Amino acid sequence: MRTQEHPLSAAPVGSVRTLTSLHFGPAGGRxxxxxxxxxxxxxPPMLVGYHLRQRLAxxxxxxxxxxxxxxxxxxxxxxxGQQVWGRLQGRFDVASGQNFNRHxxxxxEGALARFQASGQALQDDTAANAxxxxxxxxxELAARPAASALQQLRHQLMQLALDADVVLDLHCDNEAVMHVYATPQFEAHALQLAECVNAPLLLLAEESGDAPFDEAHSMIWPRLRARLGPAVPLxxxxxxxxxRGEAEVQHELAQADAEGLLAFLAQQGFISGMPATAPAQPCRARPLAGCIPLVxxxxxxxAWRLPLGRTVEQGEHLADLIDPVAGTCTAIRAPVAGLFFARELQRWAQAGQSVGKVAGEQALRSGKLLSA
Structure with a gap:
C-alpha cells in the first residue's frame, strides 16, 4: 500500500486539511x-472503507x-471538521452553502479544444485515444482556478478519478434499501455492480442535475464520443x-458490502482468483425520473405503516401524518406503483417536505432529479 497526502492549501489560518489516498496494486495501468x-x-461508507483497506492489503x-x-x-x-451544535454537518459546505456532491x-469543451489544438488525431487504438x-x-482541470477549500477538494477528487476506468462513490441515504445510481450508457456494468452488492434497485439518468461527482466522470466519454466519433472509448x-441508511453502521453489513464491491472489481479484471457468485436477489433498473417523492x-x-423495500401499488397507504394539536390524521399514499425504497429518518415533517421515495417504472419528472 502506498499512502499519498494531498493538502488543501485554503484551510483556515493555523490549521491543516489533507485528503488521504491509499493506493494498492501496480500503478501505471488500469x-x-x-x-x-x-x-x-x-x-457507513467509511466503515466499508475500513474493511476494504484490510482486504485490499x-x-x-x-x-x-x-x-x-x-x-x-x-x-x-x-x-x-464541521461540528455544529454537537452534530456533524457534512452534506453542505458551511462556508458556501453548497452541496459537497454537486457542481x-x-x-x-476545454479538453476537446486542447486536443484539437494539439494537432493529434484519433487512432484505431482506443486505449491510446483514452x-x-x-x-x-x-x-484542463489544472488550468481551472481553485481558490476556496471546497474548490480545491473538488479538483483534487477529480484529479484522482480522471484516470480511472471505474469510479465508485460510496454514500448512504437517511433510511433506505441498498441502491445504485448510474448513467444509461453503462446500464450493463451498473446491473453487475448492483447484483454484487445485493441492491434491488438501479436508478438511471443521463443528467440528474447540478453535476454530481459520478456524472462528472461517466458523462465525459459519451459526450466526447458524440463530438469525435466511435474511436473514443467509453x-x-x-x-x-x-x-442503505445512515444508522446502518455494523461490521457484518460493512464486511459484506466490501466483499460485494471487491467481487465487482474482480468482474472488471482488477482482482484474480475470485470466483463469481450468483446474486442473492435480482436488481430492477428504473429511470431516476420515475422516482417520485412523498410530499x-x-x-x-x-407513523409509517409499511416497511422499506416493499413493492407498493399507487394509492397504497404508506404512513399516517398526524397533527398532534388538531388531533387529525392524514393518510400518506404511494404516488405511483413501484418500490418504496427510501425515507427520512426524522419522524417529524414540515409542510411541503419530501419524506420518502417510490421508484416507479415510468419517467414522470424532468429537470433536477436529485434532492438538495
Missing amino acids: RALLQCSLHADEI ELEAQGRLQGEVVLLPACNPIGL YPDLV RALRQCLQA ACFAATVEL MPHAGLL
Whole structure:
C-alpha cells in the first residue's frame, strides 16, 4: 500500500486539511477508485472503507491485484471538521452553502479544444485515444482556478478519478434499501455492480442535475464520443452506491458490502482468483425520473405503516401524518406503483417536505432529479 497526502492549501489560518489516498496494486495501468463519504456525515461508507483497506492489503500481498485500486477512506476532510451544535454537518459546505456532491467542473469543451489544438488525431487504438484525451482533461482541470477549500477538494477528487476506468462513490441515504445510481450508457456494468452488492434497485439518468461527482466522470466519454466519433472509448464507468441508511453502521453489513464491491472489481479484471457468485436477489433498473417523492401536505408526526423495500401499488397507504394539536390524521399514499425504497429518518415533517421515495417504472419528472 502506498499512502499519498494531498493538502488543501485554503484551510483556515493555523490549521491543516489533507485528503488521504491509499493506493494498492501496480500503478501505471488500469485504475479503479473508490471514495467514502463525500457527504461526511454519512458514516457507513467509511466503515466499508475500513474493511476494504484490510482486504485490499491482503489481496496486494497475495499478488492478486491486476491493476491499481485507489481508496479514499474519508474523502471529505472539510465536512468532517464541521461540528455544529454537537452534530456533524457534512452534506453542505458551511462556508458556501453548497452541496459537497454537486457542481463538479465540466471539462469536456476545454479538453476537446486542447486536443484539437494539439494537432493529434484519433487512432484505431482506443486505449491510446483514452490516454491522449485524459491528458487533455487533466490539463484542463489544472488550468481551472481553485481558490476556496471546497474548490480545491473538488479538483483534487477529480484529479484522482480522471484516470480511472471505474469510479465508485460510496454514500448512504437517511433510511433506505441498498441502491445504485448510474448513467444509461453503462446500464450493463451498473446491473453487475448492483447484483454484487445485493441492491434491488438501479436508478438511471443521463443528467440528474447540478453535476454530481459520478456524472462528472461517466458523462465525459459519451459526450466526447458524440463530438469525435466511435474511436473514443467509453473509458470510465462511474456510479454512486447508496449503502442503505445512515444508522446502518455494523461490521457484518460493512464486511459484506466490501466483499460485494471487491467481487465487482474482480468482474472488471482488477482482482484474480475470485470466483463469481450468483446474486442473492435480482436488481430492477428504473429511470431516476420515475422516482417520485412523498410530499407532505402539512406539518406533523409520521407513523409509517409499511416497511422499506416493499413493492407498493399507487394509492397504497404508506404512513399516517398526524397533527398532534388538531388531533387529525392524514393518510400518506404511494404516488405511483413501484418500490418504496427510501425515507427520512426524522419522524417529524414540515409542510411541503419530501419524506420518502417510490421508484416507479415510468419517467414522470424532468429537470433536477436529485434532492438538495
